[in-house]
Amino acid sequence: MNRLSRRTFVLGGVAAAGAVVAPLQSASAAVPYPFQLGVASGEPDASSVVLWTRLAPSPLNADGQGGMANADVAVDWQVSATSTFASLVASGTVTARYAAAHSVHVVAGGLQPDAEYYYRFRAQGHISPVGRTRTAPAAGTLGRDFVMAFASCAHYESGYYTAYRRMADDRPDLILHLGDYIYEDAATSGSLRQHAGAEIVSLADYRRRYAQYKSDPDLQAAHAIAPWLVVPDDHEVENNFAGMTRADNSPALTTAQWTARRTAAYQAYYENMPLRPANANNGNSIPLYRRVQWGQLAVFHMLDTRQFRNDQACGDGWKVCADADLATRSLPGTAQEAWLLDGLGQHLAKWDVIGQQVFFARQFDASGASNMDAWDGYRASRARIQQGWVDRGVRNPLVLTGDVHASWANNLKADYANASSPVIGTELVCTSITSGGNGTADTAIPNAATNPHLKFYSNRRGYVRTTITPAQVTADFRGVASVTEHGAAATTLKSFAILDGRPGLQSI
């Protein structure tokens, strides 16, 4: 996005009658540009949106503080209906605290519903890039046709963030990120571009890792184009952890050290994401499952399937495992499962969209084994949710998924073992942004013979773009042929429609 001159910013403030903008800090040419991590917005409702930035003139500093001194800094912010900031609709000053790695989370309120806005920040005499954001439609209204894109899994070393850039090119109204926004592993020699430092454990480590990822201009473009709704998966903390149980003990940590690591991971997650202050971590837990309403058109039930799950059955991996059927097992945990079913029963919108992390539909291989880290390892929990939406008469349940580094489109079945069992919902799975490196053109559906409800597969990197109207959701699976060369085009590999009142995929 544009970097406007300081003069432009000042003129914008003057045009807004002066009184709205707090006194400026004095500009200093000696102060390096602090907006190296870009800007972001998120969590829109009908009258407000969160605006985010983090000051970090030297993002890769090992102390995680991005080159900022141990002092708090005043940050001015502005919201305008136009990208020229000819007049302001909201503005103010917020303190970027050293204790929060100089991140800010501004809840910009008093906005109009279903409206586009532009925002920017000023600190230490510098002006940030401009971000575009928008509000949700008013309660009870359907709003305009709505483009929502979603993505997951952006391992930095595996490639360039071309898919993020192509999402930005689409100018969606909303972006969902379903987890593995960062990866925790150490630098790998010989990779396309390298992680800074060893496997991340401390707060300084996590802060620096986010700063490295957020230095990427393609990721910055995706944040600057639309508000985001984010949920983490495992790699924001550590691979395949489950609740308080680690998947491995590498590096070896005591219980106290593991607790401290989780605290660091969740603190850094909050600091680096455009979340509402209510989503800040509380020690080593973070309150993230939530509903976000898009007028009467859609409601997003954003799940956290990592913090509250039972440990993976039968030691994780792909297994034939009777324990996976135990009724006592839950992936969201008891409280979140009840919260989800309660929300689904409220019929809050035309489309009930469940934004979550791991593969939802059943997928058995030829031996009957399935992925214990996914919903197949928590089958009773999945059955309670599916039957729960059937019992509550949920008209349009739509599950969105990340994690598996490939695109899938799945029909959800009341009984996956019975070919005549009705389709009772739909799942769209986005591929990775980069994880796994350059994909392949392969579209042969894995395990198709044992899972006829799985309708589409692609091994390209990319994202999913949806257009949501009262009559249907159109899903375009977007793919980029390369992530190891800059600038690949995105193409639509396949499109499906999901019709109002008729769960399941229609080929188009």
Ligand SMILES: [Fe+2]
């Ligand atoms: Fe991943």
